[in-house]
Amino acid sequence: MNEQWWLAPCQPIDHVARQKAEQRQARLTKPTGALGRLEQLAIDLAALQGRECPHLEQPWIAVFAGDHGVVEEGVSAYPQAVTRQMLHNFVAGGAAISVLAHQLQARLEVIDLGTAGDGEPLGGVHSYGLGPGTANFTRGPAMTDEQCRAALAAGRASAERAHQARAGVYIGGEMGIGNTTAAAALGCALLDLPALALTGAGTGLNAAAVAHKQRVIDSALLLHQQVASQDPLEALRRLGGFEIAALSGAFVSCALHGLPVLVDGFIATVAALCAVQLNPGVRPWLLFGHRSAEPGHTYVLQALKGEPLLDLGLRLGEGSGAALAVPLLRLACSLHGGMATFAEAHVSDRPT
Numbered sequence: 001m002n003e004q005w006w007l008a009p010c011q012p013i014d015h016v017a018r019q020k021a022e023q024r025q026a027r028l029t030k031p032t033g034a035l036g037r038l039e040q041l042a043i044d045l046a047a048l049q050g051r052e053c054p055h056l057e058q059p060w061i062a063v064f065a066g067d068h069g070v071v072e073e074g075v076s077a078y079p080q081a082v083t084r085q086m087l088h089n090f091v092a093g094g095a096a097i098s099v100l101a102h103q104l105q106a107r108l109e110v111i112d113l114g115t116a117g118d119g120e121p122l123g124g125v126h127s128y129g130l131g132p133g134t135a136n137f138t139r140g141p142a143m144t145d146e147q148c149r150a151a152l153a154a155g156r157a158s159a160e161r162a163h164q165a166r167a168g169v170y171i172g173g174e175m176g177i178g179n180t181t182a183a184a185a186l187g188c189a190l191l192d193l194p195a196l197a198l199t200g201a202g203t204g205l206n207a208a209a210v211a212h213k214q215r216v217i218d219s220a221l222l223l224h225q226q227v228a229s230q231d232p233l234e235a236l237r238r239l240g241g242f243e244i245a246a247l248s249g250a251f252v253s254c255a256l257h258g259l260p261v262l263v264d265g266f267i268a269t270v271a272a273l274c275a276v277q278l279n280p281g282v283r284p285w286l287l288f289g290h291r292s293a294e295p296g297h298t299y300v301l302q303a304l305k306g307e308p309l310l311d312l313g314l315r316l317g318e319g320s321g322a323a324l325a326v327p328l329l330r331l332a333c334s335l336h337g338g339m340a341t342f343a344e345a346h347v348s349d350r351p352t
C-alpha cells in the first residue's frame with residue numbers, strides 16, 4: 001500500500017450532471033429559488049453522484065471510538081470508562097445514533113480503535129487494539145507514527161466497505177471521552193488559533209472547568225504548535241486521537257472513491273478540516289449536517305466555508321447531527337426528481 005495514500009488524486013465532480021440538475025431546477029413548477037437551499041443541495045448531490053436526479057438510498061454510518069490520555073488532566077465531565085460502555089450501547093441499539101440508524105435504515109458499524117478497559121473483544125465491534133488510549137499530549141505526542149497511520153488506515157477501510165456496499169452517503173461519528181479537548185487542540189494547531197477560540201463545555205463542564213480545559217489546551221499548543229502548524233499529519237499525530245485520525249482517513253478515502261460525506265459536529269468537522277489540509281481535493285465531497293452547540297464548531301465551519309443544514313443546539317457527536325440531516329437530503333432529492341416541470345404540468349412560466 002502506498003506510504004502516503006491520502007495524497008492520491010480525489011475523484012472529480014461531474015460538471016455535466018451539475019449543469020443538467022441546474023437546468024432541471026429552473027424548469028420545476030415553483031418560483032425560481034423558492035425552495036431555497038434545498039435547490040442547491042439537490043444540485044450539489046447531482047454533481048457528486050454524477051446523475052441529474054440524485055437519490056439517497058443507503059446511508060452508511062461508522063462510529064469510531066478511542067480514548068484520550070489527556071483526560072487525566074480533568075477535562076471532561078464524564079469518566080473515561082463511558083467510552084467503552086457506550087460501545088456496548090451502540091451495538092445493543094440504545095445509543096442515539098443506534099436509534100437514528102435504525103429509523104433511517106442505515107448500516108451502522110462500530111469501530112474501536114483503542115479504548116481503556118479490560119480489553120475483552122466486544123461482539124459486533126471491529127477492534128483495532130491500538131492501545132488503551134492516546135498518550136497525554138500535554139507531555140508528548142498523542143500517538144506514535146504507527147498508531148496514527150493505523151488509525152488513518154482503519155478509516156480508509158471503513159470508507160472502502162461503504163463504497164463497496166454502494167452507499168449513497170457516508171457519515172462518520174465518534175465516541176471518546178475527552179475528544180472535544182483533542183479536537184480543540186488539533187483545530188487550533190491547524191488554524192493557528194489560541195485555545196480560547198475553540199474550547200467549549202463538551203459534555204457539560206462548568207465555567208471554571210472550561211477555563212481549566214483552555215489552559216490545558218494552551219499548554220499542549222505551547223509544546224507542539226511550532227512543529228504541528230507546519231504539517232497537518234504531524235498535528236494529527238501530536239494532538240489528535242485515534243478516532244479523529246480514523247475519521248480523517250475515512251473522509252479522504254471517501255473523496256478518493258467519489259463517495260459524498262455528510263459531516264457531523266465539532267469533532268468530525270475538525271477531522272474533516274485535517275482531511276482537507278492533507279488533501280484539498282477532499283473539500284468538494286463534504287456536506288455539513290449541522291452546527292453543534294460547541295462554540296468552536298462555527299470557527300471550523302467558517303474555515304471550511306461549510307454551511308450546515310441544521311442548527312438544533314445538539315452537542316452529542318456519534319454522527320447524530322449528520323444522521324438527522326439525512327431526511328432533509330432525501331426530501332431535497334425527492335423534490336428535485338419528483339416535481340413536475342412547467343411544461344409537464346401545463347403551468348405558465350414567468351415571461352423571459
Ligand SMILES: Cc1cc2ncn([C@H]3O[C@H](COP(=O)(O)O)[C@@H](O)[C@H]3O)c2cc1C
Nearest residue numbers: 076078174175176177178179180202203317
Ligand atoms: C453518555 C455519553 C454518550 C456520548 N455520546 C457522545 N458523546 C460525546 O461526548 C464526548 C466528548 O465530550 P468531552 O470532551 O466533554 O468528554 C465524546 O465521547 C462525544 O462523542 C458522549 C458522551 C457521554 C457522556
Ligand SMILES: O=C(O)c1cccnc1
Nearest residue numbers: 265266267292315316317
Ligand atoms: O459537536 C460535537 O461533535 C460534540 C459536542 C460536544 C460533545 N461531543 C460532541
